[in-house]
Amino acid sequence: MPQPLPELTIEVLAQILNESAGEGEDPGPDGGFADVPFSDLGYDSLAVLETAGRLRRDYGVHLSDDEVSEAGTPQSLLDLARRRISASAS
Template identity: 35%
Template sequence: MAGNLFSLDDLKSILRQAAGEAEDVDLDGDILDTDFEALGYESLALLEAGSLVERRYGIALDETALTEAHTPRAFVEVVNHQLAPSNAA
């Protein structure tokens, strides 16, 4: 985890672990601002991904903020916002 920031690559890995990857979706493409539904991920898959992030990084995520994160960019921002206090220490 370079610089203690959560990256898009970290998210892709966790999404694949939490819910797999739809055959017709290329997570390695330009997906940063693509809606999760278009990528084949529903709210339950994102909550599972959030749980994996919490366990892996030892943080607690705001469930409301997580469910309002409709794109990978927004999800990464939610995680990094939570990691920020530990980065400042």
């Protein structure tokens, strides 16, 4: 039986970002990077789209390319993904 996925937190999102891009800023223990633009963190649009692909595959979160591009920061992407998870659970 597969293990349940961890709750989607800023730390989990940071791990997915780093695995998708293979680089970027370490979020540190307090998630202080959450409101910093992806570009300032060293993530290009391809890395963010790869992250969205992982969210789709791992969490069933379907986000359009436009939504992902407009998110701009890890916190915005996380909030959008959590809203989709909540909506699909209802």
